[in-house]
Amino acid sequence: MFELFKARFRHGYQAIPNPLKAGMDPAFPGLPVLDKQMDFELLNGVCPTNAFSEQGCDLGKCIFCGACERKFPHMIHFSNDFKMASDDRQKLIMAPGANSLAPIEFRLPSQFRRSFTIRNVCAGGCNACEMELAACNNVNFDISRYGIEMVASPRHADALILTGPISRSMASALAETWQAIPEPRYLILAGACAISGGIFAESPAIDRAFLKHWEACLFIPGCPAHPLSIVSAITQIMGIK
Amino acid sequence: MLMTPVLYPELDTFLKWIRESLSRGFQPFAFFGTCEAFIYCLMGKAGELELACCPFPPAGRYPSLSIDFPAFQIFERELFEEYGIVPIRHPWLKSVRHPVNTQPAIEDYPFLASESPLIHEVGVGPVHAGVIEPGHFRFLMRGEIVEHLEIQLGWQHRGICAMLCDGALAQKMYIAESIAGDSVIAHGTAFCGIVECLSGTEARAKHIRTLLLEMERVAMHLSTLSALAGDVAYIMSQNLFAAIRTTVINSTLSICGSRFGKRALCPGGVNYALTQDLIEALKTKMKYCALQIQNTAEAMFASTSLLSRFDDTGKVSTEDVIRYGFTGISAKASGVPIDSRVDFPNWQYPAFLVQTESTGDVFARAHLRYVEAMQSLDIIQELLKRIDPQSPICTETASFSPNQIAVSIVEGARGRVLHIAKSKDESTALWYKIYDPSMVNWLALSLAVQDEQVSDFPLCNKSFDLSYCGSDL
Numbered sequence: 001m002f003e004l005f006k007a008r009f010r011h012g013y014q015a016i017p018n019p020l021k022a023g024m025d026p027a028f029p030g031l032p033v034l035d036k037q038m039d040f041e042l043l044n045g046v047c048p049t050n051a052f053s054e055q056g057c058d059l060g061k062c063i064f065c066g067a068c069e070r071k072f073p074h075m076i077h078f079s080n081d082f083k084m085a086s087d088d089r090q091k092l093i094m095a096p097g098a099n100s101l102a103p104i105e106f107r108l109p110s111q112f113r114r115s116f117t118i119r120n121v122c123a124g125g126c127n128a129c130e131m132e133l134a135a136c137n138n139v140n141f142d143i144s145r146y147g148i149e150m151v152a153s154p155r156h157a158d159a160l161i162l163t164g165p166i167s168r169s170m171a172s173a174l175a176e177t178w179q180a181i182p183e184p185r186y187l188i189l190a191g192a193c194a195i196s197g198g199i200f201a202e203s204p205a206i207d208r209a210f211l212k213h214w215e216a217c218l219f220i221p222g223c224p225a226h227p228l229s230i231v232s233a234i235t236q237i238m239g240i241k
Numbered sequence: 242m243l244m245t246p247v248l249y250p251e252l253d254t255f256l257k258w259i260r261e262s263l264s265r266g267f268q269p270f271a272f273f274g275t276c277e278a279f280i281y282c283l284m285g286k287a288g289e290l291e292l293a294c295c296p297f298p299p300a301g302r303y304p305s306l307s308i309d310f311p312a313f314q315i316f317e318r319e320l321f322e323e324y325g326i327v328p329i330r331h332p333w334l335k336s337v338r339h340p341v342n343t344q345p346a347i348e349d350y351p352f353l354a355s356e357s358p359l360i361h362e363v364g365v366g367p368v369h370a371g372v373i374e375p376g377h378f379r380f381l382m383r384g385e386i387v388e389h390l391e392i393q394l395g396w397q398h399r400g401i402c403a404m405l406c407d408g409a410l411a412q413k414m415y416i417a418e419s420i421a422g423d424s425v426i427a428h429g430t431a432f433c434g435i436v437e438c439l440s441g442t443e444a445r446a447k448h449i450r451t452l453l454l455e456m457e458r459v460a461m462h463l464s465t466l467s468a469l470a471g472d473v474a475y476i477m478s479q480n481l482f483a484a485i486r487t488t489v490i491n492s493t494l495s496i497c498g499s500r501f502g503k504r505a506l507c508p509g510g511v512n513y514a515l516t517q518d519l520i521e522a523l524k525t526k527m528k529y530c531a532l533q534i535q536n537t538a539e540a541m542f543a544s545t546s547l548l549s550r551f552d553d554t555g556k557v558s559t560e561d562v563i564r565y566g567f568t569g570i571s572a573k574a575s576g577v578p579i580d581s582r583v584d585f586p587n588w589q590y591p592a593f594l595v596q597t598e599s600t601g602d603v604f605a606r607a608h609l610r611y612v613e614a615m616q617s618l619d620i621i622q623e624l625l626k627r628i629d630p631q632s633p634i635c636t637e638t639a640s641f642s643p644n645q646i647a648v649s650i651v652e653g654a655r656g657r658v659l660h661i662a663k664s665k666d667e668s669t670a671l672w673y674k675i676y677d678p679s680m681v682n683w684l685a686l687s688l689a690v691q692d693e694q695v696s697d698f699p700l701c702n703k704s705f706d707l708s709y710c711g712s713d714l
């Protein structure tokens with residue numbers, strides 16, 4: 001018992017006071033800043049997911065591997081800004097010279113502003129996205145302080161948060177889980193795999209037809225998406241400041 | 242290391258060699274078919290590896306090894322699934338992963354059934370009641386008691402091995418990092434080992450790699466301990482261990498930018514150097530973690546209510562570990578001291594003793610994780626002293642010599658991570674096989690829950706903490 005008190009005492013207060021304004025390690029690759037003179041073909045030469053185009057860097061494809069930054073530090077630099085998410089797939093493209101993404105305009109109806117329940121379906125990822133999602137619930141990030149809860153049953157859920165590129169084997173289980181969520185229901189995509197297929201986009205073992213039928217209201221980039229990115233994105237659509 | 246297989250043109254002599262090497266105390270590390278229409282078998286024991294191959298049997302059938310040596314069961318199923326080769330009289334021949342278009346489809350997969358009116362079936366998954374990966378568990382139950390558990394995986398299959406063979410292998414680091422997100426460094430270093438072997442490159446920054454691997458081990462053990470405490474409603478330890486894990490993985494982030502060690506590795510070395518300031522900061526943080534883990538664990542393992550759930554639950558016997566070839570914590574907790582860090586030393590470890598437990602129950606696996614985490618933290622302190630911030634961190638890898646076979650073994654937090662590949666030409670692989678320890682260890686969970694209350698299943702499951710995506714690939 002005494003040991004436990006000692007541990008508890010030393011543990012102190014571990015929660016991040018305000019996750020929306022939390023400090024982040026400078027080593028973290030967050031929102032990238034692209035030079036206006038960037039050469040997208042050169043950058044794509046080292047990019048595993050061909051994230052670059054004339055428009056800029058597609059954060060829905062980027063796995064934040066840092067290869068571009070290490071090779072062409074004068075063309076792209078990753079800041080440690082973890083607030084990167086969008087309500088529109090097209091708005092995930094970081095334009096050369098820009099220093100932020102277009103703001104998230106989508107807001108949930110008022111009944112979800114204080115209580116929002118989410119069911120996760122993991123469909124073929126590497127489990128890092130799920131671990132980060134689970135970490136949102138731990139004492140550090142404590143997403144439940146905002147009334148956000150990860151629930152076990154889709155019947156209790158308001159939204160589905162998809163992680164992974166959707167393996168063929170999971171395609172029908174995902175669709176069934178989605179159908180089991182009562183309307184109105186919302187779809188959130190977390191991680192490069194869910195948003196664009198990520199590094200598995202070309203694999204014949206994945207089947208992304210589900211996303212042709214259903215539109216997501218929130219895209220959270222990352223590989224995996226950092227818990228702070230997840231918390232800040234979801235609270236934004238809930239209108240929490 | 243590079244290996245030249247012994248070629249047995251006849252199946253009989255090949256099988257005889259396997260039996261003979263088993264009798265010399267070897268275990269099957271890998272047994273698989275390749276696109277060259279050969280069956281390869283890698284046998285291993287502490288410090289020794291033997292590789293042999295044999296052409297596919299002309300009739301597409303051969304007498305199953307699993308009847309006498311159940312450790313082959315999953316390998317023979319994989320061979321059957323990938324190349325249609327039938328091990329005759331295999332006790333339960335069925336698909337492992339259901340890759341693209343195999344029949345039956347994964348939803349129609351046949352399970353062992355019982356006609357007894359005393360038995361009822363319980364199916365769980367693939368989608369589980371939590372933020373975890375998909376898998377299907379089918380229980381045959383007698384009242385509340387588990388008679389039999391069959392585990393059907395494959396839901397996470399995304400074609401990793403095929404993707405590794407498509408294009409220059411040295412460029413596929415990011416795929417190796419996504420084999421299992423909780424074992425990024427274990428699989429990542431195994432992959433780097435393959436590329437470095439095939440190209441004859443001597444890797445730099447082995448200290449940093451070893452450091453990252455041990456940090457990954459600590460983080461994994463902590464997350465399992467946290468989940469185990471949570472399962473028996475010992476909330477204090479659940480939260481404390483989770484918070485200490487956050488400190489550990491945030492430290493990994495401070496090295497490479499990812500909490501899981503993605504981005505850190507590259508063939509030839511590592512991508513990010515450690516500065517002296519960072520080394521000092523890590524020393525302090527890891528020291529704090531060690532102290533916190535010790536206090537939390539000592540209190541937890543003194544709680545009688547917790548011990549009454551952990552003790553004698555989900556036992557795996559020493560004989561079963563050897564019979565089925567289990568590895569990692571699942572083996573060490575049952576008194577079998579196998580650890581690739583010592584058996585196949587390739588990294589920069591200070592001397593240490595492999596720790597074991599004897600009882601093979603949930604307690605043993607939980608306690609061993611605590612002991613190993615503390616040991617890893619000692620190793621980490623030692624490594625931090627040895628890392629020289631000035632020394633070069635990476636070197637270019639040369640081109641491959643064609644038709645070479647490389648084997649790479651790393652002790653991940655779950656046990657032996659094994660990669661084996663053959664080069665096709667200067668840059669690509671002809672085939673690439675990956676064996677996560679989970680693949681063989683899933684059967685340990687099935688055995689452990691037999692005759693247990695079904696309510697103890699989650700506890701048993703977490704005590705093994707196996708990977709779905711690592712075995713599904």
Ligand code: SF4
Binds near residue numbers: 047052057065
């Ligand atoms: S960090 Fe993103 S954009 Fe840059 S190379 Fe990696 S995946 Fe491509």
Ligand code: SF4
Binds near residue numbers: 124125128194198224
């Ligand atoms: S996005 Fe990255 S971290 Fe997330 S599941 Fe895919 S590979 Fe894993």
